[in-house]
Amino acid sequence: SVTSFSTDVKLEEGDTYEAVVLEAEDSNDGLKVVEGGTVYSAVYKPTDIAEQLILNEDNNSNEDFNYFGISYDGTDNLSGKNGWTQIGSAAITSLLKEQGDIKYVELTSTGKKPAGGSGSFYYDKKLAHEIETTGRYLISADMQFVSGGGMTFNLTKNHNSKTLGGEESLHLFDVSASGDITRGDVKAGTISAAAFTNVQAILDMDLGTLEITVAGNDPVTVQLDNYQTSSTTVTPSMLNQFMFGATKEAAFDVKVASLTVASLKPKALPQHTLTVKANNDQWGTVEIKQETDPQTPVTEETSPLNTVKTVVAKPAAGYAFTNWTDGEAVVSDNAEYTFRLRKTHTLTANFVEEPGVESVTSFGLAADKMRAKAEAGTIKVDIVNAVNANNIPVSKVTNADAKWSCDDTAITVKDGVVTIPESYTADAAKKTVTVTAELNSISKTINLVLYSAKEYEDFSTVEDVASWITDTSTNPLSAILDTSADSTFKGMSALGNGKVLVLGNNSNGDGKKLEYDRDMNLSEHKNLKFGFEIEPHQIRSDGKDASVTLQFVDNENTPVFNITVQTGNKTPNSKFNGTEVSGFVAGVTVAVDTELDFENGKMTYTLTDASGKQLTTGEADITAKNLAKMYFSGEWQYGKFAIDNIYADYAD
Secondary structure: OOOOOOOOOOOOOOOOOOEOOEOEEEEOOEEEEOOOOOEOOOOEOOOOEEEEOOEOOOOOOEEOOOOOOOOOEEEEEOOOOOOOEEEOOOOEEEEEEEEOOEEEEEEEEOOEOOOOOEOOOEEEEEEEEEEOOOOEEEEEEEEEEEEEOOEEEEEEEOOOOOOOOOOEEEEEEEEOHHHEEEEOOEEEEEOOOOOOEEEEEEEEOOOOEEEEEEOOOOOEEEEOOOOOOOOOOOOOOOEEEEEEEEOOOOOEEEEEEEEEEEEEOOOOOOEEEEEEEEOOOOOEEEEEOOOOOOOOOOOEEEEEOOOEEEEEEEEOOOEEEEEEEEOOEEEEOOOEEEEEOOOOEEEEEEEEEOOOHHHOOEEEEEEOOOEEEOOOEEEEEEEEEEEOOOOOEOOOOOHHHOEEEEOOOOOEEEOOEEEEOOOOOOOOOEEEEEEEEEEOOEEEEEEEEEEOOOEEEOOOOOOOHHHHHHOOOOOHHHHOOOOOOOOOOOEEEEEEOOEEEEEEEOOOOOOOOEEEEEEOOOOOOOEEEEEEEEEEOOOOOOOOOOEEEEEEEOOOOOEEEEEEEEOOOOOOOOEEOOEEOOOOOOOOOEEEEEEEEOOOOEEEEEEEEOOOOEEEEEEEEOOOOOOOEEEEEEOOOEEEEEEEEEEEEEOO
């Protein structure tokens, strides 16, 4: 690439200019450009580079692959030089060579593992600083095609041996067969097999475009939908590496010199006008939200492209908001709608006369608690999300509009208040009762779980972590989880919504085992009903596994049963006694109920999700003598799950 030049042409203020290196030949009149000859550089224009993001060894210019102490005879490779890292299972070479004054790296991959099978190819280097979701960037390289195809140019986030390809990435372009430079089904040009050819891509995150130029020819522009979105969530959210990659099983040989990744000076963004209005001014008001409350609502505002805007619709008494529309298109059902301004447009808030209770065609039920001890008290159930046939909310509905009932006739329900009387006796250690609300001949139900077990802990009255990890005086189950100083497991535990969230964090480093055990004070009982609710929390989303195993053992550490809680997404289903349970996944609360007969060596078990769906059930032989401890361990750095509603019931 031309980086500077001199000329005897005198430039006046306002003149524009560019320069390019072309193939020439001697003639009687001096050098003469060969018509249709090789173009040896990209077109030079007055630079608007703000900062180099991939630096040379001297940290004063772009990456030129010119390193101290290298012979450039093809005996040295790029890996480890100036921050470059090679990862991949394919047979890869990255030999440093020179051609005249040009220093370059020749990147090759067979696309196959040395022992056979498809292999991967990645070569990356960290950027000088992170790229977020705005700005203009230049990616440029001089390249020469040798053979094959499938090599890719990318920007990525946190690519490493555990997260191949990165957590997020942006594909720039490919070096395809015959040296074609492509992006999807778009061809931008072809690099030469006889000489180095410049390829330049200008990424404009604000406009959402990628402009690719090959050998100084006319650029090809690719539209990037991920940056042209009106959503306030833009992906990739951050990029911090440049990466040479490869498509699956790609075999190629390409020479690369003079690599530039740089931020460009900002350009003024286009201005757009947003206007908001109501479909009927008497039915509701609208405004564009401001940082400080204006004296009068703002309904029209001009701002630069991608400015985050929030519009607010407020229905008048007797009316309901339905949606925001842009022309005929519905853009949001939320009365308060936040978005990025991508064009000049008018948004209309649509209001309707609020429908009456008689128009309700659908509704739901929500309880202030889904589980409780089977003793005198109340649970509040409310009608929620009532809508009519046009999906318009009906806010006039109250609990008194419905007919209420419970399948356990000893429990009364009036206007959504479920009352458990003092005389109530549950016929099971854990009993599910069904509450029904009927409105306009439509019935909806909600299941509530009542516990009458001798030992029960729902953590609802625990005020701080210390009180339940140390105090066993009131209930032995309240100390079932612990972070004692002599444990190799370093735990952080938090309370929320009446459940315990256990966060495992192994201070000894990735790959070390974390361990923990706790005496549950139940070892004296030979026949036991024991259960709890558990919810795995996903901590890895990179196609890898992470897990923690809960082992329930007797006082001689003989296993009773175990659960492997999956917190990665390679194997999504958690396991009971080593067998995957479909639906037992991150974010789903699963009830585990067991009946343990230690005298006869038998166990029955059932796993059920929150909707009441049975995930698995069965019987198993057990050799353990009692239930004494819960022990858990993990081979990965983290184990994370929530546990709640632990109960134990026994007759002896």
